[in-house]
Amino acid sequence: MGANGKTGSQGSPAMECSEQTALMRRALESARAALDRNEVPVGAVVALDGAVLGAAHNQPIALNDCTAHAELLALRQACAARGTYRLPGAVLYVTLEPCVMCVGAIILARIARVYFGARDPKAGALGSVYDIGRDGRLNHGIEVYGGILEQECAALMRMFFAHRRALEWNSPAPGNAAGCSPASLRDSSPE
Numbered sequence: 001m002g003a004n005g006k007t008g009s010q011g012s013p014a015m016e017c018s019e020q021t022a023l024m025r026r027a028l029e030s031a032r033a034a035l036d037r038n039e040v041p042v043g044a045v046v047a048l049d050g051a052v053l054g055a056a057h058n059q060p061i062a063l064n065d066c067t068a069h070a071e072l073l074a075l076r077q078a079c080a081a082r083g084t085y086r087l088p089g090a091v092l093y094v095t096l097e098p099c100v101m102c103v104g105a106i107i108l109a110r111i112a113r114v115y116f117g118a119r120d121p122k123a124g125a126l127g128s129v130y131d132i133g134r135d136g137r138l139n140h141g142i143e144v145y146g147g148i149l150e151q152e153c154a155a156l157m158r159m160f161f162a163h164r165r166a167l168e169w170n171s172p173a174p175g176n177a178a179g180c181s182p183a184s185l186r187d188s189s190p191e
Ligand SMILES: [Zn+2]
Pocket: 069, 071, 098, 099, 100, 101, 102, 103
């Protein structure tokens, strides 16, 4: 019985705007850390009442874990910090529109709102490919705001894939076309 998933709660727009920008910048910092480690540069922050409970970057390669998306790692940190498995009223910031898996976790955690930066037209599940967060058939809805610091978030992704393409062109590896035409922005490896 998800009682905390209200879809109509709105704070003060002016105050929230600066807080949103600051927390998305924090997510961008995490995304840059991923870039430094040759992971797809996605960063996420989970906050409650303005306090950061979790901040993480994408690291499926480093962890050998296909589920190690920034959002899941940040949610796990936040749950551990609060000693609970649900985070009612919490807000998640992420530099790239979340995938189906992450939106599932966001719903399970009863996150109230999600702010994302760049859209993912190939795999985004908050409006691009699917719109799970606002699917009325689920017992928890999420307020969703896309396009926060979108240019900076998208630029980071472009930088990553441009760099990867340059590496591949300089050292062609037969059978490895990853990055030239990624299945999604997040997953640079073909299925
Ligand atoms: Zn994901």
